Amino acid sequence: MKGIPGTLQEGGATFATTHWSVVEACADDETADSALARLCQDYWPPLYTFARRRGNNSADAQDLVQGFFAYLLQSKAYAQTDRRKGKFRSFLLASFKNYMTDAWDKTRAIKRGGDHEFVLLDDEVEAAEALYRRVPPAMKLDDEQQYEHAWAAALAASALQRTQYEFDSSAKARLFHALKPFLTGGIGLPSHEEVARRLDISIDTLRSHLSRLRARYRELLREEVARTIGMAEDVDDELRHLRRILAAGHYC
Amino acid sequence: MPLADEEVLRCEQCGAPLASAGAPGTISGCLNCLLLVGLNETESTNRCFQHYEVSVSSDGVTLWELGRGAMGTTYHAIDTNLGSPVALKVIGVRCSTDPGARERFRREAQAAAQLRHPNVATVFHFGELPPATVFTQWSWSKAKRWKRVCVAMDHY
Numbered sequence: 182m183k184g185i186p187g188t189l190q191e192g193g194a195t196f197a198t199t200h201w202s203v204v205e206a207c208a209d210d211e212t213a214d215s216a217l218a219r220l221c222q223d224y225w226p227p228l229y230t231f232a233r234r235r236g237n238n239s240a241d242a243q244d245l246v247q248g249f250f251a252y253l254l255q256s257k258a259y260a261q262t263d264r265r266k267g268k269f270r271s272f273l274l275a276s277f278k279n280y281m282t283d284a285w286d287k288t289r290a291i292k293r294g295g296d297h298e299f300v301l302l303d304d305e306v307e308a309a310e311a312l313y314r315r316v317p318p319a320m321k322l323d324d325e326q327q328y329e330h331a332w333a334a335a336l337a338a339s340a341l342q343r344t345q346y347e348f349d350s351s352a353k354a355r356l357f358h359a360l361k362p363f364l365t366g367g368i369g370l371p372s373h374e375e376v377a378r379r380l381d382i383s384i385d386t387l388r389s390h391l392s393r394l395r396a397r398y399r400e401l402l403r404e405e406v407a408r409t410i411g412m413a414e415d416v417d418d419e420l421r422h423l424r425r426i427l428a429a430g431h432y433c
Numbered sequence: 434m435p436l437a438d439e440e441v442l443r444c445e446q447c448g449a450p451l452a453s454a455g456a457p458g459t460i461s462g463c464l465n466c467l468l469l470v471g472l473n474e475t476e477s478t479n480r481c482f483q484h485y486e487v488s489v490s491s492d493g494v495t496l497w498e499l500g501r502g503a504m505g506t507t508y509h510a511i512d513t514n515l516g517s518p519v520a521l522k523v524i525g526v527r528c529s530t531d532p533g534a535r536e537r538f539r540r541e542a543q544a545a546a547q548l549r550h551p552n553v554a555t556v557f558h559f560g561e562l563p564p565a566t567v568f569t570q571w572s573w574s575k576a577k578r579w580k581r582v583c584v585a586m587d588h589y
Contacts, residue, residue: 330464333464333468334464337464337467337468340467340471341467361462362462364462364466364467364470365461365462365463365466365467366462366463366465366466366467367451367461367462367463367466368451395470398467398470398471399470399471402467402468402470402471403471406471416471417472420468420471420472421472423468424465424468424469424472424563425563427464427465427468427563427564
């Protein structure tokens with residue numbers, strides 16, 4: 182059986198040990214530190230957008246995020262809070278807000294979090310800046326709603342990236358790029374017939390490929406969501422909540 | 434063709450507002466569509482409008498479409514609470530982005546809800562789904578009659 186990147190099947194232990202539930206379950210040992218560090222590394226862009234919304238320029242927002250993660254891991258602040266922390270998304274924002282008001286000045290110089298160093302690469306910062314600017318002008322979201330909007334985008338981007346990686350590594354890159362518009366929606370979408378002609382396959386075969394692509398993306402998205410919620414939380418509830426945020430912005 | 438509403442681009446699949454441009458590391462499509470795929474409801478391959486369910490095949494094609502008008506599409510659906518067949522008229526993506534059209538859709542439902550006649554389909558429910566979908570639930574009757582209703586919608 183072919184291994185799935187980022188899972189135990191591949192031989193690594195990255196996925197199972199990077200769940201928020203791991204931090205919940207063992208809040209004061211090395212495993213929890215590593216899990217939290219990995220989650221922070223994967224989901225810092227929404228915090229960056231929040232810092233930018235609060236009037237910080239790009240450089241200050243980067244410093245804030247880096248300083249916050251270093252502070253979080255060094256101080257082990259997460260271990261001192263209620264063990265039933267709920268969602269990682271909520272925990273992260275609440276802690277970041279506290280940090281911005283209380284701890285920022287005191288820890289301005291700290292950029293390292295013990296064994297875990299947060300280095301933000303230029304293209305990552307560029308992507309986070311784009312995430313900050315990508316909320317449609319018709320949507321009127323407050324700072325926290327924009328954070329959640331960015332959170333939803335980060336989850337979807339991560340799942341999409343993992344899906345693409347799997348297709349690329351099994352020599353199906355062309356198929357993925359041809360079918361991707363049907364998965365992502367958007368504008369200027371081609372017809373099934375047009376894409377089938379381009380790929381030189383029948384409509385039925387195309388629909389079958391599309392169905393498999395949707396199913397795999399769905400699994401990976403749900404895995405990503407599951408990483409960031411507590412043991413008692415439900416993936417569907419989290420997805421519905423994030424969709425409500427989109428709707429809230431739309432109807433303002 | 435892009436759907437414009439106050440210079441905002443909207444998804445052709447669901448009508449949600451889109452970001453103006455993609456960038457490295459970000460998604461360039463519709464966030465609403467990408468989240469919707471992840472929900473358990475899509476597993477059943479049926480499309481849900483609150484507790485009304487429209488049968489959809491695994492490749493996304495609606496199986497029982499009764500008719501299509503200028504304002505939207507009418508489907509045969511199942512009220513999953515009662516297990517009974519209903520007719521569901523759902524506003525089209527293009528109209529759903531137009532506040533005026535949404536208001537006309539609502540007024541049509543209010544007017545139809547006042548009518549009670551054996552030969553006239555009756556509206557029992559008006560619903561809204563984020564981000565921009567509105568729909569009405571009509572009493573179910575034979576498909577032959579619905580063809581006439583759908584033609585009438587075109588002239589509304």
